[in-house]
Amino acid sequence: MSELYERPKSILPNASSYCPGCLHATATKIIAEVIDELGVKDKAIYVLPVGCSTQGLVSWDLDIIGSAHGRAPAVATGIKRCRPDCLVFCYQGDGDLASIGLAEIMSAANRGENITVIYANNSIFGMTGGQMAPTTLIGQKATTAVTGRQLLGTGYPLKMCELIKELDAPRLVVRCSLRTPAGIKKARASILKGFKNQLEGKGFSFIELLTNCPTTWHTDALGSLDFMEKYTEKYFECRTFTDKEERFGE
Amino acid sequence: MEKRFMKGCEALAEAAVRAGVRFFAGYPITPQNEIPEYMSRRLPEVGGVFVQGESEIASVNMVYGAAATGVRAMTSSSGPGISLKCEGISYLAAARIPALIVDVSRGGPGLGSIQPAQSDYLMATKALGHGGHRLMVFAPSTVQEIVDLTYSAHDFAERDRNPVMILIDGCLGAMMESVALPEMREPKPESQSGWTLGRREGETRGAHLISPIYEAGLEGLNRQFGERTARWQKEDVMxxxxxxxxxxxxxxxxxxxxxxxxxxxxxxxxxxxxxxxxxxxxxxxxxxxxxxxxxxxxxxxxxxxxxxxxxxxxxxxxxxxxxxxxxxxxxxxxxxxxxxxxxxxxxxxxxxxxxxxxx
Known part of the structure; x- marks a missing residue:
């Protein structure tokens, strides 16, 4: 009997500790599949952020380094500059990347670091229990915005792809949604492209994945997908912002 | 042995290069700018990497990443910048990554003054960041001693898998004296390959995890650190x-x-x-x-x-x-x-x- 569907090689056979319905698990799976497809498990270095995905410590079978909150792109810079032969990637949430780590992501992108950053945006601080993130939608409730996010005093939800696309250095800037199978397919193809860019020495790639957080959104799994369709994807437009073929610096 | 007439900060940078340091990340702050300036031109000559970080925070985290590959890495700053690096230093200690941190101190607190002062003793010796870890802190008092201590700093860092600090002040950093420079040591990042990131050609092994977070086992780590401090006290006092x-x-x-x-x-x-x-x-x-x-x-x-x-x-x-x-x-x-x-x-x-x- 042949195996039709198997666990990606870079994932350990441990139970996922993500909440039921959480799309982090989907993101994990497609990244691992891409690593398999490229055959780069032995040269991949994964820079973990602070947030729910810190739990990746126990689920990945790759060389891993845990970084401080928001600092993953700086850590990845140090690694990649010393080991240009390795595939170095960060996986960061929206609290990590768009709030405390804004300087690190923008500067790494602007330097055109030859790394790949995968950005999971679920519009909330999940790990710490549902506080407002820079990406929380106007009107969306959070434990630090109990009547919903207000424009006055907190501003607009931050659109990272739209910020990064203004820089000249990045080679790939794309936003996908993990809500539908089509979105997952697009996300998988974008991650593949982002990794290939790095392996070919092209430069910085940024892939944003719209995700959910049923637990802190106080919905069930399907309800969270409805919310994404009705609100998240209306504000955060899913498209390719930048896709440059030539290597950065040439 | 090669003799030169050198400024404290530049002698420190040259000694680090000769000790095998091949990665430097830093951010401008007076009175230590001569170190990144020197490194920016010197490291490329020996196949090393210089990065001017967007902040002290980013710089120390670049060092965190670089040192995790086994490359001898360092950063330097002065009081206000060392305050910012403290987060990263705590993570270096927790993740057990060796690195060299240099503080060329100035007047404090706050932005204080750019003139020399010994205002960072307490920060350096008691709490370079949260969590109760300690670093070995070396305080040279001549330019020659800067060279000698910098040259051996990474030996301690790698022995203990812990960052080390060299603490001088702006006066010593700017002072010129005659120094004897030690010979160039070839870097050996592969000597650290038992724990570092990135398999090398032909290396087959399981995955390496470098983590600043511990769920079970943190008390054990704290205990080990305590024992190490006691060992330093017995064996390493200078x-x-x-x-x-x-x-x-x-x-x-x-x-x-x-x-x-x-x-x-x-x-x-x-x-x-x-x-x-x-x-x-x-x-x-x-x-x-x-x-x-x-x-x-x-x-x-x-x-x-x-x-x-x-x-x-x-x-x-x-x-x-x-x-x-x-x-x-x-x-x-x-x-x-x-x-x-x-x-x-x-x-x-x-x-x-x-x-x-x-x-």
């Missing part, structure tokens, strides 16, 4: 002692201040005063024994001399002194340098009984 055999008054100072204290000690000796000197070279581990062995009655007082008000090292001196030996403080701060004549007068004032001991 101190210079002068005329302690018959000293009635013992001056104590480190780094730049120790140069003045030494001059005053020698001058007073020539005039017949029985004075001695204790110069801590490692500020952590602190040379407690040098003070513990002083005999009350024979030693009438210890005089702590620092470019800091109030004295900071004096807290460790006080904690190490036997009962019955009063401790006096003399110093300047905020960029006011110590001067031989004034310091000598202040010491004589203390010897004459005109000054109250530290509370």
């Amino acid at each position: 101190v210079e002692e002068l005329y302690l055999d018959d000293a009635e008054y013992v001056l104590t100072a480190y780094g730049m201040a120790a140069r003045v204290a030494r001059q005053v000690t020698e001058d007073l000796r020539r005039e017949g005063y029985k004075v001695g000197l204790i110069r801590p070279i490692t500020l952590f581990p602190f040379p407690k024994e040098s003070f513990r062995k002083l005999v009350p009655g024979t030693v009438k007082g210890v005089i702590d001399i620092e470019m800091a008000i109030p004295g900071q090292m004096s807290e460790d001196v006080a904690a190490s002194l036997p009962q019955g030996i009063p401790l006096y403080e003399y110093g300047h701060s905020g960029g006011v340098l110590l001067d031989d004549a004034d310091t000598k007068a202040a010491v004589l004032d203390i010897i004459s009984g005109n000054k109250e001991a530290r509370a």
Whole structure:
């Protein structure tokens, strides 16, 4: 009997500790599949952020380094500059990347670091229990915005792809949604492209994945997908912002 | 051995390169700019990497990543920037990553002043970040000693898998002296391959995890760190002692201040005063024994001399002194340098009984 569907090689056979319905698990799976497809498990270095995905410590079978909150792109810079032969990637949430780590992501992108950053945006601080993130939608409730996010005093939800696309250095800037199978397919193809860019020495790639957080959104799994369709994807437009073929610096 | 006439900061950078440092990330701040400037032109000559980070925070995290590949890495800054690096230093300690952190201190607190001061002793020796970890802290007092200690700093860092600090002040960093430079050591990142990131050609092994977070096992790690600190205290203390055999008054100072204290000690000796000197070279581990062995009655007082008000090292001196030996403080701060004549007068004032001991 042949195996039709198997666990990606870079994932350990441990139970996922993500909440039921959480799309982090989907993101994990497609990244691992891409690593398999490229055959780069032995040269991949994964820079973990602070947030729910810190739990990746126990689920990945790759060389891993845990970084401080928001600092993953700086850590990845140090690694990649010393080991240009390795595939170095960060996986960061929206609290990590768009709030405390804004300087690190923008500067790494602007330097055109030859790394790949995968950005999971679920519009909330999940790990710490549902506080407002820079990406929380106007009107969306959070434990630090109990009547919903207000424009006055907190501003607009931050659109990272739209910020990064203004820089000249990045080679790939794309936003996908993990809500539908089509979105997952697009996300998988974008991650593949982002990794290939790095392996070919092209430069910085940024892939944003719209995700959910049923637990802190106080919905069930399907309800969270409805919310994404009705609100998240209306504000955060899913498209390719930048896709440059030539290597950065040439 | 190659001899050169060099500035403290540049000699430090060259010694680091010769010790095998091949990655530097830093951010401009006075009075340490000569270090990143030197590194930016020197490292590419030896196949190394220089990155000017967007902040001190990013720089120390670049070092965190670079050092995790086994490359000897360092960053440098001054007080306000070291405050920012403290987050990263705590993570380096937790994740057990060796690295060199250099503090060329200036006046504090706050933005303080860009002039030299020894205002960072407490931060360096007690808490370079949250969580209760410790670093070995070396405090050279000549440009040659800067070279020698920098050259061996990574040996300690790699032995312990822990960051180390070299603490000088802006005066020593800007001072030019003749130095003998040690030979170039070839970097050996593969010597660390038992724990580092990134398989090398032909290397087959399981995945490596470098983590600053522990769920189970953190108490065990804390315990190991405690045992290591005790080992440092036993085996790694570096101190210079002068005329302690018959000293009635013992001056104590480190780094730049120790140069003045030494001059005053020698001058007073020539005039017949029985004075001695204790110069801590490692500020952590602190040379407690040098003070513990002083005999009350024979030693009438210890005089702590620092470019800091109030004295900071004096807290460790006080904690190490036997009962019955009063401790006096003399110093300047905020960029006011110590001067031989004034310091000598202040010491004589203390010897004459005109000054109250530290509370």
